[in-house]
Amino acid sequence: MIGNDIIDLSLAKIESNWQRRGFLEKQFSATEQQLILGATNSFSLVWRFWSMKEAAYKVFIQQNEMRFFAPKNFACLLISEKEGMVFYKDQIFYTSSTVNQNYIFTLASYEKLTKAYSKFVMPEFIDSMIKIKLEDLTTFSATEIEQKKSKNGAPFYYFKDILLTRSCSISHHGNYGVFSLLYA
Amino acid sequence: MTRKELITSLKKIIKPYSQNQQAFKNISEGTDFINDLKINSANLVDIILDVEDEFGIEIDNESMEKMLSVKSAIDIIETKLAES
Numbered sequence: 732m733i734g735n736d737i738i739d740l741s742l743a744k745i746e747s748n749w750q751r752r753g754f755l756e757k758q759f760s761a762t763e764q765q766l767i768l769g770a771t772n773s774f775s776l777v778w779r780f781w782s783m784k785e786a787a788y789k790v791f792i793q794q795n796e797m798r799f800f801a802p803k804n805f806a807c808l809l810i811s812e813k814e815g816m817v818f819y820k821d822q823i824f825y826t827s828s829t830v831n832q833n834y835i836f837t838l839a840s841y842e843k844l845t846k847a848y849s850k851f852v853m854p855e856f857i858d859s860m861i862k863i864k865l866e867d868l869t870t871f872s873a874t875e876i877e878q879k880k881s882k883n884g885a886p887f888y889y890f891k892d893i894l895l896t897r898s899c900s901i902s903h904h905g906n907y908g909v910f911s912l913l914y915a
Numbered sequence: 916m917t918r919k920e921l922i923t924s925l926k927k928i929i930k931p932y933s934q935n936q937q938a939f940k941n942i943s944e945g946t947d948f949i950n951d952l953k954i955n956s957a958n959l960v961d962i963i964l965d966v967e968d969e970f971g972i973e974i975d976n977e978s979m980e981k982m983l984s985v986k987s988a989i990d991i992i993e994t995k996l997a998e999s
Contacts, residue, residue, distance in 0.1 A: 746957065746958060799983070800956070801979065802960075904955070
């Protein structure tokens with residue numbers, strides 16, 4: 732299982748004020764808050780943590796009946812510039828984040844080394860581009876590949892009754908769109 | 916405060932975060948913040964903070980977990996107001 736999250740940093744700057752009273756306390760543990768406030772670029776770390784939590788949640792939700800909003804319960808650990816881990820209840824997620832001036836992209840997985848394929852695409856073409864990728868992988872025609880969503884919103888791709896994606900995650904924010912998939 | 920009044924106050928809070936204006940116009944108790952109004956999940960916390968300020972209540976983590984729809988938000992606000 733995999734989950735991803737993309738944050739357009741120029742939009743995050745406008746949409747959210749991380750310095751708002753209560754904003755950090757509601758979503759981040761005391762340790763995470765300390766790291767954020769002590770960081771050279773606090774803004775960037777706020778959103779890296781957020782994307783790690785969101786990506787891990789998107790892995791978890793694929794096997795959970797109910798959606799929920801509990802970012803604080805997803806505890807982040809930074810391993811390196813890129814690598815991290817997220818802990819939620821008895822679960823461990825491994826994350827890989829790309830952080831630059833423009834965006835933060837995180838891919839989370841139960842596996843340390845995931846074979847997931849990720850691609851950046853224009854937000855409005857995500858669905859079409861997934862179908863084209865699956866056509867390449869399977870030889871089924873893209874026009875006959877269908878998206879179905881689970882009860883809690885996780886996307887799965889099918890050709891007739893054949894499930895093509897073991898796990899698929901879609902994220903878009905501002906100018907950025909991205910999909911990640913594990914082929915069935 | 917009646918349930919109807921609560922919804923009116925809540926609508927004012929949600930409006931700036933709502934990305935689907937059509938769904939916002941047709942808002943009802945069944946409306947989902949993320950699936951229907953396309954609210955960015957990072958803005959859910961802003962809604963929670965706005966609700967706390969507006970109603971003078973504190974939304975604990977357990978309640979926050981369920982704040983995904985108009986109905987659950989109203990239920991939580993009603994419960995917290997009754998407790999205070």
